[in-house]
C-alpha cells in the first residue's frame with residue numbers, strides 16, 4: 001500500500017498575531033504536533049545548548065537566526081516520531097530560503113503543505129499585544145525596540161512568503177483581531193474543509 005502523504009499546515013502571521021495560541025489549540029483537534037521554531041530556540045536557550053547560545057544573540061535583537069541553523073533544527077524535529085502524520089508549522093518558514101528548504105524537506109519526508117492560513121491583525125494592535133505579553137510572560141524579546149525590529153523583519157523577510165504561497169493557491173486569510181475561539185473555529189474549518 002502506498003504510504004500516506006504527511007500533512008503540513010503552515011500558520012502565517014506577524015509576531016503577536018496569535019499563531020502560538022491557535023497552534024496549541026489545533027494540535028488536539030488535528031492530531032498533529034505544533035512545531036514552533038521560536039519555542040525550540042527558547043528550549044535550547046533554557047537548556048544552555050550550543051544552538052541556544054548561538055540563537056540568543058539574534059533573538060535578543062529580534063533578528064532571524066541564520067537559515068542553515070534554523071533549517072537543520074526543523075529537519076531534526078520533523079524526523080521525530082510524533083511528526084509521522086505531519087505537523088503544524090508555527091513561525092517557520094520565515095524567509096524565502098527557508099521556504100525553499102521546506103519544499104526540499106517535504107520531498108524527503110513524503111509530505112505536502114495542505115494549507116497556509118494567514119492570521120492578520122493591524123500592526124498597532126500587534127504591538128500593544130506584544131507589550132502586554134512582555135508584562136505577563138517576561139519574554140526577553142518583548143521590549144519595544146526589539147518588537148519594532150521583529151515587525152520590520154517580518155515585513156521584509158517573511159511577508160513576501162504570502163505572495164509565494166498565494167501563487168500556489170495555498171493562502172486563506174483569517175481575521176485575527178477577534179476572540180480566540182472565533183479565530184480557532186475559522187481555522188478548523190479552513191484546515192479540515194468542514
Ligand code: AMP
Pocket residue numbers: 015037038039041058059060062063064065066070090091092093094098141150
Ligand atoms: P517567535 O517565538 O516565533 O516570535 O520567535 C522568537 C525569535 O526566535 C525570533 O525573533 C527569531 O530570532 C527566532 N526565530 C524563530 N523562528 C525563526 C525562524 N523560522 N527563522 C529564524 N529565526 C527564528
